[in-house]
Each structure stands twice: as structure tokens, then as C-alpha cells.
Amino acid sequence: MIAEGEQVLIQKANVFRLVKVERRKKIFTEKLQFFLDNAIGLPLGSKFEVRNKQLFQVPHDSGVDQVPSEAEVDTDKNNEKIQDDNRSQKLTKEDLKEMAKQGAKGEEIIEQLVQNNANFKEKTSFSQAKYLRKKGKKYLNYITILRPTLRLLCNMYMAKSPSKICHLRVDTLSQMLTVGNIHAHSKVIVVDSCQGLVLGAVMERMAGLGTLVQVYHGDFPFRHVYDAFNFPASFDETMLPFPMNQLNCLHSPQSIKDGLQHDESAVTSNGEESTGLDVMKDTEPNVEDQKVEVTPEDSISAPRTDLSFAEGVSDSKEKNESSTTAKASSSDTEVNMKGEGDLPTEAPNADGSTRKRPPWKEYKKDPARLERQRERKERIEQARTVLQQGNMDGLLIACKFHPSPLVEALLPCLAPSRTFAVYCQHREPLVDCYTRLRGRGGVLNLQLTETWLRNFQILPGRSRPDMQMSGTGGYLLSGITVAMETDTTSSTTEPPTKKVKMETD
Template identity: 30%
Template sequence: MNELDAEVVKVGDYVVVQRQNYYKLHKVTANGNLLLGKDQLEMSSIIGRPMWTTYKMEAKVTGKRLYTLLETKEVESLSKDLKSVLPSGLDNRSIIDDGTSQQLSTEDIVGLREAGKSSKEIVGKLIENSKTFQNKTEYSQAKYLKKKEKKYFEYITIRKPTIRLIQDIYFRMDHQKISSLRMDTLAQLLSYSGVNADGLYMVYDSGSQGLPASAMLHRIGAGTNGKLIHMHPGNIPQRTLIQAMNFPEEQLRRMLTVNIYSLIRMYYQGTEQFLEVSKYKAKSDTLNVECIVLESNDTDFTEDVANPKVPKAEAEVKAEGITEDNSSNRAVNSFESKGLKRKLKDAPSHEPPKKPKWLIETQEAVEIMKVTKADGLAIIAKEHPLNIIKGLLPFLGISRPFVIYHSSREPLQETYVALKQRSDVINLRLFANFLRSHQVLPDRTHPDILMSDTGGYLLYGYLVD
């Protein structure tokens, strides 16, 4: 894929739809629509068009808020067009807010929108029927026009997803979905973990929609020698924001997604012993895999992994091959019930069954970890991170950094005290970030009135001999 093809919107890609200061992540489909507030947009016209293209929303059906997109190069600004031709007052002392200044009713305004009037025409009608607009000061008129422009703005811009954009979208929508991981904290996490284009890096994520792994994979880049081992606690990893970045296939192959408990057990027990303990049974028609899954509140799982005599807990986990085989068997039965027969080629009995994807990636990760140590370790945990860092520190190289993120301070304080007692960990530091954005405008610059004080806490250090 060349650079020009990567900048063209294709079916299956993720794009960021921008409407003034509002952003929304959208997956492009052949005939899909996007719900933007109460407006429904037909997004099929952006397919095959380059990123950073601006479109105008044209009403398609009168009486319904359904819009089609027309490509445009110019964007009308209500503040510039209307403000320049309107007189203004000297002060607002004579203006009384009694709710009767606007003569148009709500039904009249809705009728204008359903009639397909442009935003400029609607705001012009509001100004004409306002008793107090011309008496307001120039500053008050600018605020009024900006408020109405935000409500009736009819232009959108298609942008390419970036780490900053998708983090901002999810943080504004619900910061708990990404473990309250703010942008400045994410930047420091990448910096302290030392991620670059070359080397082996490990990341454990238990509930951030894949944002840290996506940021680390983006920093590793494509066409490099870097590798990323993405560990997760459950059977299904969170990869939403990894897919949202539209990484090329070559770059995605540099990341191995594995279950942390399966990875550590296979490393200490070996592949054959791990599969034997996990009751790995292969048949000619189906594949039955039972995987040992350890509870996240175990005291120290590395001791149990190293001693595989008595596993703590066993849970049957179906591999991906099972669902495929079962679905095909159900399809054959349905065909036979309808009188439609299909000839199936039976595989030879001596041929080994196909391994599930999770097993292949786990074996590959174990082989890499036995040859080389990781150059950096990042842990983004919702649970207590002490046992996790104890289990993963043996896989970290000497004089290499590790960084732990948690949305609460107390778990990191306990982890700090436990690591401080070790002789192979130095330069420990626990800190919190405080970020305050500022509004910079002509003749008025001040900090934002509304801001989030949620940024989480970081603990980082170095492993030595």
C-alpha cells in the first residue's frame, strides 16, 4: 500500500468526522449512515475520496433530518458574514432577559429546518425576529452568533484517525472506558517505557480498549524490527482502538496478542507440558482445547506456573476452530434437512488439526521471550498491579525501564513499597499529572473553566542486576 492509497477512504476503514469542535469515530460501510446528534448522514459519498475533505450537508427528504453529503471547498462562516453588516450597541444595560425577545416560536424554527433552509437563512431569520440583538454589544453579538453557528452548522470534515483524536473522543465520551488515561499521561507512559522502532516491548492492558497498545504500535511503526507483545487477562482482547488506527497488515503482524496466564504457564512448563495439563485433545473432525485460566486475585501466580503439579483453576475455553467446525456442521445438517446434499472432503486421519490463532501467537511469543529480554514494559491495570509486575519483571532486560499506570493512587503506593524492598529495582518514582488547558483568543486568554481532574497515576523504575 503506497502513501496515496492510505489517504483515500475505503470500505472498512475508520474515519473521524469533525463538525466544528465535535468529533466522532465512524467505521465506513458500503451503505452506512452516521447519526450526528439528531441528524442522519449518508456516508457512502466519502468512499474513494481523500481524507481532509469537507462536505456540506444537503437535506435529502423534506420533513426528515436525513442529509446527503456534497463535497465543497469553501465553508460559510455566520460570524463573519452576518456580523459585518449588523449594527451593535454600546452596552447591555437596557436589555432585559424576560424570554420575549425572540418572536419566532419553536414550531417556526423546526419548520424552517424541515423546509431545507440553510443555516445562514435560519440564523438570519432569528436575528430579524429578535428585539434585542441590534442593541447588544459587538462582543455579545459574536457570542450569540457562535452559539447559533454551533447548533446549525452544516459542514463536516473527514479526518484520518490519530492517537490524539481517538483518545480525545473516548475521554470526552466516557473516560472510564480507557481507564481515565489522559493524553499527557499516555505521552509520559510512552516516554518512560522507552518505545522506539527497534526492540521487543511488552504491554499489559486490562480495560483501555487497546489504546496503550495502539499508541506503542504506532510508535514502533511499519518496516522496522520492533515487536510488541500485547497481554490481556481474559479470553477476548480489547482491540477497538487498534483497529481504529487503520494499521497496515505488515505493522499489525509485529504485535502478538496473548493471554498473560497462558503465556507465563507455557513459558515455564513448555509447550508439550502446557498442552498436556490443559487437556489438549485433537480429533479428526473437531478440535477441543481446554485452557488453564488463573484468577486475577491470586497471590503469586509465578510459583504455581513453575510448579505445574496442581493447577489452581481450570476452565474450558473453546478455541476458534471449534466455532468454525460447529457452524459448518450445523450448516450441513440444515442443508440435508432441506434435501440439499453437499459432498464434503474428509481430511486424512493422520493429518494434524489446525492450531487456533491464540495458540500460534502464544507459542511465537514464548519463543521470542526465551531468546531475548524485553526492552520495555508497560502495565495499564484496573486490578492491583503488584502480582502482575512481579510475574513480568523476569522477562524484562537488565537496565530496562518499566512503567505502571493506575487510575487510583493506593494500589501504586503498595506496589511502590513492595518494589522498594527489592535490590534489583532502582529509581522508583510515583507521581500524578495535572494538566490545565487554556483558551487563547484576542484580548481574552484564560484557563478553561470546565476541565477534568482525572489523569491517573504513574509508577516507573528500572530493573538492574
């Protein structure tokens, strides 16, 4: 159902645009302007014609080219006689403009173009279909309103501004989710510089059941694409943010004290806040072992990340991040520059609409804001506890940073016999990561992979691979955790990594 307040994708031909459904809001896409009002309440997946800036539902076969059947495919015609010299069309640009002005429908204009094209009848049926398709894209004003699925979102970003999602291609993303064994009722860590695409993908597969820890960089857990999934608010409660720059103190003895103590109080005093967090309910038998004496003062006195200004700067912040990415992968600079302005989305900031913001001083004292800030701090402490329990079920990393330090910092948070998957646009950082993990031990089945993806055109008499394909979908390093050797003195049995290495090399 196309519902007010939800995000939808508007598809015109091959171009997608993410918008929030609102009444009386004009949408611009691919030279079309229209209001969504007429579409509200109709099923997602409905197709519309744009007439006078309004939407009118049409059947799905409207404006679709007929695919000639095999019998119609005439291999005798081979465009041999056709001189493509742009003189074949008798209608002038002015003629066409005039027709459009007088309100001619797209179909009528195309019909006129065909009748006035001297070559049309000489063309093979495929050339005819191609011609119609080309003109259709230009003159037919059909759009489809779709649910923003992971599949469509990933493809949209890949086509428009791949650097925003670290060039994470849909097949590679699909491998991550599968290899990472993401499913409901699991406890997953995600590091995502893909605007929240991976985060959204993981949440979709978890459906708000389990725990999702988002390790974020910067002042604010950014999750632009995540918001496009229209998850119910209850899902958010299973998501815990944790700042990347506190990872190093996660496992140091000092901080384990801080964290655990702080968290224990949080759990006690905010028991009702932990609803939906499986980890809080499943008290694992081994948690006992990890508990350490703590003094509450340590953590309370520590000045935390100041989140106060985060909302205000998150936009420009993201721009900084983008340009960092651009620096690292200069070939995308152009795409990125362009993408920055016209990225087809109108998602609000992660914590809701902040269009009208009160003046700074007022804002700083705003009780609602202070409450949000307090809540976030609590959630960070919950995340800390969960991570420190070392009993997480999965780890996915797809970020703009060198992944090795992140993997090393986060693997200890996983239980044994759990899977992790690390994506990188380049393979060298993953070779480094692979090597470091081999040295570290405690992992099995390390695999560095790349997938190759190509579309195949299947049409009667004209089946062939697409003429263009993606050059790379990036690289993936995955593995399975196992119990680390605790007894370092027993050198009689060979360490597992060595053994494995011998077997596989």
C-alpha cells in the first residue's frame, strides 16, 4: 500500500528515485512533475500515467514494447538498405513541441513519429522495437511506484552514486548476508559506511528480532538508506549504536570494568528499555566468568562523545566523508560530485525531520533533545555490554576504512562457531586482513572471494549477454570463529591455523 509518510521508489524507465509520500508535494523526476496524492492508498507496484501533473493508474502493460515472437524475427532484413543520416524523420523538433503543447499523449506522438519515419518499415522487427523503446523512453510518461526493497535500493545507488555505498554491488551484498548467516533472533555487529544500506539489509533479515549493534564512525550513527526501508519503530529498539572510537577500550581490563559496571546499572534502572533485546533475555552461562569488580565513578566521570551538535552538522559531515571517499577512489569523483546534488532521495535525518530547527541556545536546552541524548548514551552502554559479553552471532563490515583493525577489535565479541564477512572495494586491504587473521588464529574457513555478475538478454532469436557489465563488485573476506587457544603452553598440538594452512596450500 502506498501510504502517506512512507518512503517509496518512483521508477521512470530505468531510473529510480526515493521519495517520501506526502500530499500536495510536487515530485520532480526525469523531466516529469507530479503530485502523489492520487496514488495514496493504491497497492505498491502500481503503474501510473502522468497527465497534468496528476497520476492516473494504468495497467502494467501500458507503454511496454511488444517483443517480436520468433516467427516474426526476419533475418532477411538486415538494415542493409538503411542510410542512417537523420534525414529519415520528416517531423521537425518544432512539430513535436507543438504537438506536446496541444496535449497530445505520448502514444500519439510516437505514432506520428513512426508514420513520418521513412525507414521504419525497412527496419527489422527488432530495430523497430528498439526504435519504439527509445522513443517510448522519451515521450511516454509512465511511472511505477515501488516498495524500496534492498534489491532496488542497492541497484539505484550503484547506478547513481556507487561511491556512496562503497561500490558494494548487489551480488556481493547478497553474499555477505548469506555467508554471515544473518537471520532473526541473532545478535549481529555491523560496521557500515554505505549510508546504512548494509544496516538496513541486516535489519530486514532480522525483522526486529535479536540485537543489531551498529559500530559507527563520527559523531552520529548515520543511516540514511536504513530509513528507506520503512521499518516499524519497534525495530529501532533492537538496534544499539556504538562509537568506533571506543572500540579500543572495549577489551582493556580498565574499560571492561567501566563498561560492565555502567551497563549493569543501566539494565537495572532501565529494565523496560531493553525490550526486544534478545541478549538481555538470554543470560548466557559464560557471562559469569567475564564479570569483574568495578567502581561506578570511572565511567560516569568520563566525558563522552558530545552528541549535542550532531544532528545539526550531520549533513555537512557526510559531505566531508564523501570527499574523503572520493579522495581514495578518484575515478568516482565525477559521479560523486554530481550525485551529491541530485541524489534521488528526500529521506529525513536519521532521528526524524529536523527541517525547522530552533536557534542553537534554545536547542541546546531543549528537554526533548536532552532526553534523546540521555537515551542514546544509555543505548551505547547497552551496546558495550553486549559486545563485551563476547557472545555475538555475526559481524558484517562494509566501510571506507582499512578493515583489519576493525576486524581485530570486533572478532573477540563473537562467540565461537559464528561467521563474519568483511567487504572491501579493493582486495589489498583484505589480503592484509587475511594475513593478520591467519597470524592471530581463532578463525577457520577464511575465504577471499570476488563475484562476477553479468546480465543475459533473452529475446526470441536475439539471446546474448549484455554488451556492458560491471567491472567489479568488490571483494569479500569471510570466515568462521572458533575457540582461541587458551593454553599457550601446550605446544604439542599444532596451532589450528598452521595445520589448516598446510592442508589448503
